[in-house]
Amino acid sequence: MRMMTCRLCGSDDLTGVVDLGATPPCERILTADQLDEPEVTYPLHLRVCTSCWLAQIPPLITPEETFTDYAYFSSYSASWVEHARAFVAGLDLRPDSFVVEVASNDGYLLRHVVERGVRCLGVEPSVNVGQAARERGVPTVTAFLTPESAQAVVAEHGKADYVVANNVYAHIPDVIGFTEGLRTLVADDGLVSVEVQHLLTLMQLNQYDTIYHEHFQYYTVASAQRALASGGLTLVDVELLTTHGGSIRLWAAPSGAPSQRVSDVLAMEKAAGLHDISGYIDFTERVAKVRRDLLSFLITAAEEGSTVVGYGAPGKGNTLLNHCGIRPDLLPYTVDRNPYKHGKFTPGARIPIFEPERIAADKPDYVLVLPWNLRDELIDQLSYIRDWGGRLVFPIPTLEVV
Structure with a gap:
């Protein structure tokens, strides 16, 4: 039997948190013609690495299988579009700024950048939702983020002042390569914003239904800090958000020092037992x-x-x-x-x-x-x-x- 190893630190010391049996991938919606066909199911067993405390499931499907043609369009949620609008309104954008969003979906966020007359680019792997973004007037390239695709974007468009990655950091099994891509995209004096569900609220509020095959890992601020560092980024600040039942907005930069808010959230996680095994056992x-x-x-x-x-x-x-x-x-x-x-x-x-x-x-x-x-x-x-x-x-x- 092949032993699972941590995709962040390489340790084989992983402990089971919850086993949800075997299910089909959650976005493989069926047509009527497919009802008499078999469905492939995959184990859904969340484990936590007791070396770096990254919670994760085995990478049994690839992002290409899920995100080439995708069923999720962000703009159907009015509250999520408003969340994106408020985020953009809070950015320090100049006329010559450049914003890149990775996994930009149907342009739900960058449309607000376009409205401000600021140059932007979406990097979206799904052909169908990327086309929806272009129809909204949001410049979008069809690509998965890798160090190589990031280099291609920089060669054509230059470095970004802001790189945004909302609800995608859990969706990629190659955490280190993806993070290296973020670092490649951002200017030396720029900022990277990553929003991802917070494992603290997932555990405390029984949000186990957010465990599915598209989500390869589940972050605390502690494990996210290590993941960002693996690609050359420093966590400089964090915000606690209510989105998706409780998320964290991680602000990272090529250099800098963590804010007091980072220390405060790390202390919250430690008190909840998420930096050792005690918070996972029940x-x-x-x-x-x-x-x-x-x-x-x-x-x-x-x-x-x-x-x-x-x-x-x-x-x-x-x-x-x-x-x-x-x-x-x-x-x-x-x-x-x-x-x-x-x-x-x-x-x-x-x-x-x-x-x-x-x-x-x-x-x-x-x-x-x-x-x-x-x-x-x-x-x-x-x-x-x-x-x-x-x-x-x-x-x-x-x-x-x-």
Whole structure:
């Protein structure tokens, strides 16, 4: 049996945190023609390296398998577009500044840079979402970030004052090579901004559904600091964000010293036991309780004749559905704003995906919210279900009926 080694430090001293069984990749949405075909599943077992404390899963699929044609379009979340707008508004941009975003998706962030008349470039591997960005007027090249592709960008466009990498640092198995690419892109006096989910909130708030095959690793500030250093970047500041259930914005530079905020967050992580094994040992049982509570609710609702449908078809939702063994008998369908997913089926669970208007037409008793990280946005969007006495159900961090 091939032993897994840490992709950051090379140690083979990895300890299991939670084993979610085997699931298909979360974004491999099925067409009707594929329902009678087999699906390949892969183990989903989170481990933590007890040498550098990087939490990770085995790299069983490649980024090319997932991101060449991608089902996720960032601009369908109004709150995420606003988050990006506020970020850009806070940058110290000059008329001659140059901003590069890695994994720029459909231009959700760089569109705000374009509006300010500042030169920018997106580096996006997915052909379909990159085309959507170009149609919005956002200059975008189709490429995965490597040291070589970064050199090509610099040769044509020059070094960037700001390099942005939102929700991609977990998606690449070659952490060191990707970080070297970030360093290549940024000017010696520039800044790199990396946003990624914080392992601290993932553990504390039972956000285990964010563990899926696209996410190869899960960061604390301590492990992110080591990862950035591996590619020649120094962590100089950190911000705690509410996005995606709790994220960190890491500010890195070619040189500098960590701020007091870095020290403060490192102290928080240490107190939570994430710099040793103590913070990981009871996670499996807490995950099992989330599963039991959700299944108990769905089974009881079915036995009472109440209707429950889903809202959203995000990657995290597919981890939850498959780990819990939820099928159309308990959740007959879900809806999603992304028309790319309409008429298709969730991987593994094979739950139909319809347009959002289906909820108003059917008037279900309950709506199970799968993208729980958009709680405030969706409570507002779905407020109309009150008209017939409908209620929202949030499965994470603990079951809540609103």
